[in-house]
Amino acid sequence: MSTPTTARTPYVIGLKRGWIEFKHSVMSTDIIGFLFPTLIAVIVILFLRDVDVEGAPVSLGSMSLPSLLGMNLVFGGLAGLAGQIITEREDGTMLRAKSIPGGMTSYVMGASVSSSIFISFSIALILIPGVMLFPGVSFASPTSWLLVVLVTVFSLAATMPIGVVLGSMFTNPRLMGLVMFPIMGMTAISGIFYPITALPGWLQGIAQVFPMYWAGLGMRSALLPDSMAAVEIGGSWRHLETFGVLGIWALIGLVLAPILLRRMVRKESGSAVAERQERSAQRGGPR
Structure with missing residues (x-):
C-alpha cells in the first residue's frame, strides 16, 4: 500500500507548491509585470471600439479582445514557464529540486499548476470587464462557457510543455529574447489585432502552423x-x-519536454550553478 502513496506524493507536493507560488505571485509585483502589457493593449483596443471592419457586425476593438485572451494563453504558457525554468536553473533552485527524491516531478508540477492558475486568473481579470466594455462580446450562453474552458485547457496543454522545452535549452536569462522574438512574430501574423484574411495567403499558412492563431x-x-x-x-x-x-x-x-528536461537535469551540478552565477555577476559589473 505504501508504493501508490509514495508515487502520489510528488504530485501532491507539486499541487501544493503551485498554489503557494500562485499566491506569492499575486501578492508580489509579478502580477503587475505580467498584466501591465495586457492592460496597455486593452486600453489601446478601447479606442478601436468605434472602428468598423468591412463585413463584420462588431467593431475592431470587440474583435480584438477575444484574440487578446488567446494571445495571453500562448504567451503565458510559452514564455512564463520558459522564463521560470531558465531563472531558477541559474539561481540553483533546479539543483535543489534535483537533490530531493521526486523533486523534479513536484517542481515541474508546481510550476505548471502555478502558471495555469496565474494565466487563468489574468484571463478572468480581462474577460469580466471586457464583456461589459466591448459591445458584441458575449459570455452568456453555456456554449460560450464551455468553449472558453476548452480553449484555455487545450491552449495551455499545447504551450506549457513547449515552454519547458525552451526553458531546458537555455542557461542564461538574458537569452529570453530568443524566446520572445518568435512569439512576437507569431502575434504579428496570427490575426490577433486584425483579421488574418487581410494578410497574404502564404503568411496565413505560416500562422496556422502555430498555436497562437488557433487560441x-x-x-x-x-x-x-x-x-x-x-x-x-x-x-x-x-x-x-x-x-x-x-x-x-x-x-x-x-x-520532447521529458527528454530535454532529463538531459538538462543530468548536467546540473553545484559547480555548474556556481559558474553561471559567477558569469552573471561579471555581466552585472562592479558595484
Whole structure:
C-alpha cells in the first residue's frame, strides 16, 4: 500500500507548491509585470471600439479582445514557464529540486499548476470587464462557457510543455529574447489585432502552423456572434481544426519536454550553478 502513496506524493507536493507560488505571485509585483502589457493593449483596443471592419457586425476593438485572451494563453504558457525554468536553473533552485527524491516531478508540477492558475486568473481579470466594455462580446450562453474552458485547457496543454522545452535549452536569462522574438512574430501574423484574411495567403499558412492563431480563433468563436465567422478563413470557426492543431502541439511538447528536461537535469551540478552565477555577476559589473 505504501508504493501508490509514495508515487502520489510528488504530485501532491507539486499541487501544493503551485498554489503557494500562485499566491506569492499575486501578492508580489509579478502580477503587475505580467498584466501591465495586457492592460496597455486593452486600453489601446478601447479606442478601436468605434472602428468598423468591412463585413463584420462588431467593431475592431470587440474583435480584438477575444484574440487578446488567446494571445495571453500562448504567451503565458510559452514564455512564463520558459522564463521560470531558465531563472531558477541559474539561481540553483533546479539543483535543489534535483537533490530531493521526486523533486523534479513536484517542481515541474508546481510550476505548471502555478502558471495555469496565474494565466487563468489574468484571463478572468480581462474577460469580466471586457464583456461589459466591448459591445458584441458575449459570455452568456453555456456554449460560450464551455468553449472558453476548452480553449484555455487545450491552449495551455499545447504551450506549457513547449515552454519547458525552451526553458531546458537555455542557461542564461538574458537569452529570453530568443524566446520572445518568435512569439512576437507569431502575434504579428496570427490575426490577433486584425483579421488574418487581410494578410497574404502564404503568411496565413505560416500562422496556422502555430498555436497562437488557433487560441485566438477559439476565443473569438466562444465570445463573438456566429456571424463573425464570415471574416475568418473559410468563413467558419473550424472547431475541429482548432482542437486538432492544439492537440498535436500538446503531443509534441509532451514527447520532447521529458527528454530535454532529463538531459538538462543530468548536467546540473553545484559547480555548474556556481559558474553561471559567477558569469552573471561579471555581466552585472562592479558595484
